[in-house]
Amino acid sequence: MNNVIDVRHLTKQFGNVRAVDDVSFTVEENRIYGLLGRNGAGKTTLMNLLTGQDFATTGDIRVFGATPVENASVLQHVCFIKESQKYPDDFLVKHVLRSAPWFFENWDADYAEQLVDDFRVPVKRRIKKLSRGQLSAVGVIVGLASRAPLTFFDEPYLGLDAVARQIFYDRLLEDYAERPRTVILSTHLIDEVSNLLEHVLVIDQGRIVLDQDAETLRESATVVVGTRSSVDSFVADREVLHREGVGGLASVTVGPLSSADRKVAYDSGLELSPVSLQQLVIRKTNTSTQEFEKSA
Numbered sequence: 001m002n003n004v005i006d007v008r009h010l011t012k013q014f015g016n017v018r019a020v021d022d023v024s025f026t027v028e029e030n031r032i033y034g035l036l037g038r039n040g041a042g043k044t045t046l047m048n049l050l051t052g053q054d055f056a057t058t059g060d061i062r063v064f065g066a067t068p069v070e071n072a073s074v075l076q077h078v079c080f081i082k083e084s085q086k087y088p089d090d091f092l093v094k095h096v097l098r099s100a101p102w103f104f105e106n107w108d109a110d111y112a113e114q115l116v117d118d119f120r121v122p123v124k125r126r127i128k129k130l131s132r133g134q135l136s137a138v139g140v141i142v143g144l145a146s147r148a149p150l151t152f153f154d155e156p157y158l159g160l161d162a163v164a165r166q167i168f169y170d171r172l173l174e175d176y177a178e179r180p181r182t183v184i185l186s187t188h189l190i191d192e193v194s195n196l197l198e199h200v201l202v203i204d205q206g207r208i209v210l211d212q213d214a215e216t217l218r219e220s221a222t223v224v225v226g227t228r229s230s231v232d233s234f235v236a237d238r239e240v241l242h243r244e245g246v247g248g249l250a251s252v253t254v255g256p257l258s259s260a261d262r263k264v265a266y267d268s269g270l271e272l273s274p275v276s277l278q279q280l281v282i283r284k285t286n287t288s289t290q291e292f293e294k295s296a
């Protein structure tokens, strides 16, 4: 498995804010990554660094084996779709689509046209006049039709309605299945994208607090629900990650369960369900906040 990105001890300091703090990780080729984290966690800063739009304070970044900063041979394989994308003032949507092949060697104009129909984007309208959602749709279309070997989507769908978001997820998965590439998606809509993600990176206060294969992550915790007494006896010797309850009912999150464990649970009348990715991320980032507050 080839690494498309290799980051070692990367730090980015803005004055007294350490937006990215001694981060090391790799990104494998042809997988879909989720870059998740709370507001101000460092996601956009990290993407800016990985796409050569900003300089690291310290540390080393390799993208396709080389530094991305001012490196055309790297950046021609990279597409970065961000929420705050700027276009020339007089640009119409069709100008964006026509100029895209200058930047992306794999640009597929027919596919872009099909996506324009899917998202109902008015191609003859000025970019400045588009609604918030239509502007996001233009970004999503460019990101998909660029077919760049490495594509970053930073919160790509501000203002996109639920139907358009679903079209984005469906098209991304279909196209990715036919033309595998590496996608890094940053979002707050974690549960919506959880089935899309193959690997999860969670960043909190500039540090990577989770770097895990999504399948392993999904199996890493289970919610056990039932009467308080049966739940308590089932979880008695286990590590409890989270607990809540109402009246005589309890809902407890525990670590991985074997098939024998599951049988015992079912035989005791307990219900088992996987923990949502969103819940896992919330717990992970809440914990580190509490630890941070304790140590502050």
Ligand SMILES: Nc1ncnc2c1ncn2[C@@H]1O[C@H](COP(=O)(O)OP(=O)(O)OP(=O)(O)O)[C@@H](O)[C@H]1O
Binding pocket: 014, 015, 017, 018, 019, 037, 038, 039, 040, 041, 042, 043, 044, 045, 046
């Ligand atoms: N140019 C800058 N100057 C000073 N501080 C900055 C600058 N850019 C980012 N920061 C700070 O760095 C931290 C990380 O910001 P960043 O935009 O990377 O977060 P994010 O995870 O993308 O957040 P969100 O989910 O809210 O978009 C924040 O505390 C932010 O205020």
